[in-house]
Structure formats: structure tokens, C-alpha cells
Amino acid sequence: MDVQQVLKFADELVFTKTGKHLDNLQESILRGAWQGQRYSQIAENTNCSEGHVKDAGSELWKILSEVLGEDIRKSNVRATFKRLQYSNFLNVAKDSVQINNVNICGNTPHPPTIPQTQPPSDENPTPSQRRRDLREVPDLLPFYGREEELATLERWMVTDRPRLVVLHGFSGIGKTALAVQLLQQIQDDFDSVVWRSLRYSPSVEMLETNLLEFLSHPPQTDLPVTASDRRAILFDYLRQNRCLIVLDDVQSILSNQQLAGNYQPGYEGYSLFFKQIAELSHQSCVLLITWEPPHELSALNGDRTPVRSFHLRGLGPEAEQIFRDKGLIDEDCFSTAIGYFGGNPLWLKIGAGMIYELFNGKISEWFKYEPLFLGEDLSLVLQQQCDRLSDVEKIALSVLANQAGPVSVSDLLAAATLSPEDLLNALHSLKRRSFIQQEQSLFSLPSVLRQYGKTL
Numbered sequence: 343m344d345v346q347q348v349l350k351f352a353d354e355l356v357f358t359k360t361g362k363h364l365d366n367l368q369e370s371i372l373r374g375a376w377q378g379q380r381y382s383q384i385a386e387n388t389n390c391s392e393g394h395v396k397d398a399g400s401e402l403w404k405i406l407s408e409v410l411g412e413d414i415r416k417s418n419v420r421a422t423f424k425r426l427q428y429s430n431f432l433n434v435a436k437d438s439v440q441i442n443n444v445n446i447c448g449n450t451p452h453p454p455t456i457p458q459t460q461p462p463s464d465e466n467p468t469p470s471q472r473r474r475d476l477r478e479v480p481d482l483l484p485f486y487g488r489e490e491e492l493a494t495l496e497r498w499m500v501t502d503r504p505r506l507v508v509l510h511g512f513s514g515i516g517k518t519a520l521a522v523q524l525l526q527q528i529q530d531d532f533d534s535v536v537w538r539s540l541r542y543s544p545s546v547e548m549l550e551t552n553l554l555e556f557l558s559h560p561p562q563t564d565l566p567v568t569a570s571d572r573r574a575i576l577f578d579y580l581r582q583n584r585c586l587i588v589l590d591d592v593q594s595i596l597s598n599q600q601l602a603g604n605y606q607p608g609y610e611g612y613s614l615f616f617k618q619i620a621e622l623s624h625q626s627c628v629l630l631i632t633w634e635p636p637h638e639l640s641a642l643n644g645d646r647t648p649v650r651s652f653h654l655r656g657l658g659p660e661a662e663q664i665f666r667d668k669g670l671i672d673e674d675c676f677s678t679a680i681g682y683f684g685g686n687p688l689w690l691k692i693g694a695g696m697i698y699e700l701f702n703g704k705i706s707e708w709f710k711y712e713p714l715f716l717g718e719d720l721s722l723v724l725q726q727q728c729d730r731l732s733d734v735e736k737i738a739l740s741v742l743a744n745q746a747g748p749v750s751v752s753d754l755l756a757a758a759t760l761s762p763e764d765l766l767n768a769l770h771s772l773k774r775r776s777f778i779q780q781e782q783s784l785f786s787l788p789s790v791l792r793q794y795g796k797t798l
Contacts (some may be wrong), residue, residue: 514688656685
């Protein structure tokens, strides 16, 4: 489905509901949303104010939501229209349009129709040819912003076609939510899609066997005994078919209390598996979702290599909606509070809930207390992260937490009881784990981590 088909389809839907066709601004909003543009970019392209564009977009999504019977937003319109393209969700009859089992009278001579797909081929499988195992995909939760991140990941995985993509970032930053949203948008570009969580630390042999059982069609019951033979068959499937394999919670097979990216004892076999995914020729893609990237993939990462690494950072102004959803009221404080929580959606939700309960939803009241109160729930989340750190990382983190602002390596060496090698290893590992911020050669901590780090 290209953008012209989308505009035609949306125009027919809007006409069915309102008796009016899309105007120029609505077309620009829909085109921009399809291309992953921010409202500010759409406003610039249309010579309108951003507020006016947002209001017009809100009205457009409301109309489409009412016609289609589901929540349509800027962030999910592309995924929704793609899904409709391949489903029986919208059925067109001669004199009426049936949407979600509700008939809308066809008073117009051209009722809405889903743009047709191209004839089936090996490159463009029909819905019946596609195979999906999405039982372990988390529910699609409220999603905030991330249009640019979605556009980048979609371009990588659909157009650039790397063999392995690492999506990493601090716990709670929204990696899995982003991946679920991405999956809605790109799954029809793959023959087979499977999502697996490594939360319970399956061995690499168990994972490969599980993937083979799904990818083989009809299912094979007599898989080879040796791991190397099973892996050879698995890679044959990855070569013959365009498969998307999503592996969530990859940090579960990585070790605690060591520098970032090392494997737990007994799980070193994943290192070879991931390297072969990256290095051997095939047409599939494996997406790893993790708090920290496995160390052996760093050397393979790059714009011209089959491995891409995406570090997910905190939300910006779009995080204000989290505060509104949680009932916070003094919006003039929203920006400062978002900065304090580093734009981390989980921290924002926990902090907003605490502020609502203790301070009647007034951030300004919470700001009156120094040091700022984090609450037990957020402290437990941060403790879980800090428990993974090695001893040298904890020392470096504590020293950073007690600095007034960004500091250089030489400043840290003067304040810490660590050798230059230990300190540099600790800083490198903390950065891979998304604990520290770096601006040129100066290092600092997000405000929440600086406050918590003082307790270590």
C-alpha cells in the first residue's frame, strides 16, 4: 500500500462519515503520518502553526476512529491501514460498507474499498501464505510519540534489510512497546514472524529447536540430533524465506555483576549464534531487545554492515501525555519533571502516580522537598538495575553521583580509588548499560540516577 492508495482510502472513509472529501491540510497530515514525520515537520511543510496542525490531526483521527470502530492515532495509522489491507476487517458490499459488523449505508456511488495487494509471488506472499507465532507478544499498551524512531527502524528492516538489529536502552525506556508498534507496521513484509522472550533464559539449543518447530512447514518431528545439524537447517529456512525473529529480554542471558555484554555461564553459545546470524548470508532479520548489547556485536555494527544498533533514549514533550493520563495538573512544571525523570516512561508513570497520591497531582509541591522524594516503587526499579553492576561500576557510579555536574575522566580519577584502566572499563560498561550521559569528553548521570547513586 503506497501513500496515494492510503489517501484515496482515507478520503472515501471520511466522505462516508462526513459527506466531505479530505482537504489539503488533512492530506498533508495523513501523508506526514504515513512517512513518520512529526507534527512540527508537517506544520513547516504546510505553513501552518503546529497547534493548528495538531487540532486538525486530532479531528481527522477521530473521524477515522468512528468509521473503523477502533482507536486511530498518528502513531498507529500506518500499522492499522496495513493490517486492514490484508484482513477481512472491512468488507464492501454493493449498497453498504460493513465495518466491525456495523452497516453504514452506501449513499455514495464509491463506497470505501481497501486497496488491493499485488498478485501473489515469492516476494509478496498472500495472507494465507504468511505464518505468525505472536503468542509471546505483550499487549499493545498506550504509546507515546516515537514517530522518528519507528520510521528509522522501519527503513532499516524493510528497505536496508540488515540481518540483525539490536534495540537497546535502560529498563522502562519503552523498547518492547516500540518493537510491538513496529511489528504492527512491518510484519506484512515478512513471510514468517515469530516473537520469543528470553526472560526464563532458555539454552540456545532450546531456542533453535523451538524456532525450527515453527518455521518448518509441515513441522518436522525428526530433527537432527546434533546442534550443528539443527542450526544448518535453521539457516536454510532463513535463506529460503524472509523471516522476522524478535528476541525480547536478551539481558536475561547476560551476566550480573560483570562488565556489560558478557554471558551467563552456560549461555556462551548465544555468542556464536548471534555472530552467525550477522555473518552468514540469508534474507531474514533478527531483532534483539535488550538492556545492554552483547559485546561481540559491537565490532559488527555499522551503517554498511549487516548489524545495526539502535540506542533508545527518553521521551521529550510527548511524555506530557503520561502526566495528563495520571491526573497531574500544573502543566508549567511538566517539562522540568520530564527532564528530571530522563524521559523514561516507566519512571514517569511511577513518579506521576506517587505525586498524584502524595501531593494531589501538583508537581510544584513535590519540587519543594530536597532531595526530591523518589518513593519505594521507583527505588526498587533502580535497585534492580544497579544490582547488575560490577564492583568497579558501582564505585564509578557513586563518584559520578556526587559530582555537581558533568566531569572529565581526569576529574573522576582524582575522586575515585580506581586505576585508569578500571575507571575507563567502568565508564564504557556504564555507557553500554545506558546509565551515563556523555557530551564530548564529559560524563554525567540523569538526575534520578544521580540522586539514587548517592545511596550506594
